[in-house]
Amino acid sequence: MSTAAQTARRVIIDTDPGIDDAMAILLALNSPELRVEALTVVPGNVEAWQGLENALKITSLAGRCDLPVAGGAQHPLNQKLITAQYWHGKNGLANVELPASKCKADSRFGPDLIIELVHKYPHEITLIPVGPLTNIALAVSKDPSIVSLVKDIVIMGGSISGGNVDGAAEANIYGDPEAAAIVFNAGWTVTMIGSDIGERTIITRKYLADLQSLHGPESDFIAKLADWYLTRSEKSGYQGAAMYDPLAVATVIDPSLVTLKEMHVDVETKGEFTRGETVANRMGSDENNVLHGDHYEIDGVIELKPNARVCLASDADRFLKLFISRIKGK
Ligand SMILES: [Ca+2]
Numbered sequence: 001m002s003t004a005a006q007t008a009r010r011v012i013i014d015t016d017p018g019i020d021d022a023m024a025i026l027l028a029l030n031s032p033e034l035r036v037e038a039l040t041v042v043p044g045n046v047e048a049w050q051g052l053e054n055a056l057k058i059t060s061l062a063g064r065c066d067l068p069v070a071g072g073a074q075h076p077l078n079q080k081l082i083t084a085q086y087w088h089g090k091n092g093l094a095n096v097e098l099p100a101s102k103c104k105a106d107s108r109f110g111p112d113l114i115i116e117l118v119h120k121y122p123h124e125i126t127l128i129p130v131g132p133l134t135n136i137a138l139a140v141s142k143d144p145s146i147v148s149l150v151k152d153i154v155i156m157g158g159s160i161s162g163g164n165v166d167g168a169a170e171a172n173i174y175g176d177p178e179a180a181a182i183v184f185n186a187g188w189t190v191t192m193i194g195s196d197i198g199e200r201t202i203i204t205r206k207y208l209a210d211l212q213s214l215h216g217p218e219s220d221f222i223a224k225l226a227d228w229y230l231t232r233s234e235k236s237g238y239q240g241a242a243m244y245d246p247l248a249v250a251t252v253i254d255p256s257l258v259t260l261k262e263m264h265v266d267v268e269t270k271g272e273f274t275r276g277e278t279v280a281n282r283m284g285s286d287e288n289n290v291l292h293g294d295h296y297e298i299d300g301v302i303e304l305k306p307n308a309r310v311c312l313a314s315d316a317d318r319f320l321k322l323f324i325s326r327i328k329g330k
Contacts, residue, residue: 008035009151010124011252012114014072015245016044016131017054019088019225023323024130024156024245025055026218029062030326033253037117037125038068040110044131044175045084046092048074051131054092056101061217065103072110072135076176084171087232094228096221111139118146125149126252129183130156130245132175137182147187155183156248158265158278159194160310164242169276170195173267177276181267184278184307191260191309192278193248201247201316202240205230207324214329222327243323250319251311257322259313262306280310 011034015021028034039059041051052071059067075081089095106113114135118125127150129136136153140146157172157180165174173180184190203226212223226241233241251258264284268277285301 008033009126009252010035010037010121011126011128012036012038012040012117013249014040014042014110014114014127014129014131014135015055016042016046016051017058018045018051018092018131018245019094019229020243020245021045021130022054022058022093022225023222023243024249025058026062026222026330027246027323027326028249029064030218030330031253034249036067037121038070038106038113040070040072040113040135042072042110042131042135043075043081044172045088047081047083048072050092052105053101056103056105057098060101060103061098061221068106068108068113069103070106070108070110070113073138076132076134076179077137078178079176082175089228094225096224098221110135111142114139115143115146118149122149123151126152126154128154128248128252130172130248132172133157133179133183134176137176137179140186141182144186150188152191152252153188154191154193154248154251156193156198156245158192159196160278160280161196163277164195164199165276166273168268168271168274170278173278174276177267177269180276180278181269184265184267189262189307189309190265191251191311192265193251193258193311194278195242195244197258197311197314198242198244198247201243201314201319202238203230203243203320204240207320211324211328216330218330219327243319246323247314247319250322254322257315257319258311260309261312263308263310264304264306265308265310280308
């Protein structure tokens with residue numbers, strides 16, 4: 001075994017594939033720094049059955065039928081599913097028809113598989129949820145002991161400067177705010193790679209041309225996805241396509257690609273305009289308002305314990321070069 005393989009980080013990717021999910025999965029499978037232990041599938045960009053089919057086709061394309069791929073939740077905890085074919089194509093993968101999968105789904109329930117693997121490799125597993133947080137919330141609700149047994153949890157989700165669904169909310173959090181609230185309040189420190197940073201970490205035609213310069217089954221597939229995704233993004237007035245999920249995976253490969261800051265983050269589950277917003281406290285405290293007769297008076301502050309490491313910036317060019325180099329020619 002190479003040194004990289006010996007020190008590789010064990011990760012589980014919880015995914016709703018999805019164009020950028022496919023990019024994230026193939027980035028992970030082609031990176032020696034990571035050892036992917038399982039893919040668990042959550043409904044989000046597409047329905048649960050379609051997501052599982054997509055995940056199996058991607059692992060089959062990568063020749064990795066050894067990798068457990070398990071379905072999980074069939075719908076969000078407390079609301080109807082919101083799918084995103086508008087951004088990802090009818091099948092969730094830019095309408096690219098991959099060959100039928102040679103891989104079979106693992107029979108275990110995704111959240112149970114997460115629990116099982118975290119206990120099998122205590123303090124070694126990094127969870128990388130890149131869809132709504134339904135499966136993670138189910139796992140942590142069923143077995144809270146996993147909180148202190150994971151090495152890290154790095155999510156793609158949230159934003160501290162406006163959403164991509166509406167003015168406030170990012171899609172993965174908006175897709176299941178109650179699940180997100182459970183995950184942020186579970187007692188671990190969530191590394192939050194938000195949509196606001198993903199939108200400043202974009203693949204452009206220049207990087208696509210580089211990716212297209214060497215052919216292989218995986219790089220040709222990713223190039224088709226990127227082309228479709230770029231066209232969709234350009235139609236919406238963007239300069240390029242946001243690399244949301246791959247940036248979360250890249251953060252685990254090389255943490256120096258991002259700048260993180262500890263903050264306390266709450267998830268808005270009500271709110272007339274703000275359901276699904278990740279509300280970050282940048283001061284580390286709330287004012288303590290105490291009732292004095294007919295009014296409140298500020299009586300000092302209440303300290304807040306950070307529950308998140310929020311991504312504030314990425315080295316976009318270095319990330320894209322890493323991404324292209326890992327996929328190109330594969
Ligand atoms: Ca996703």
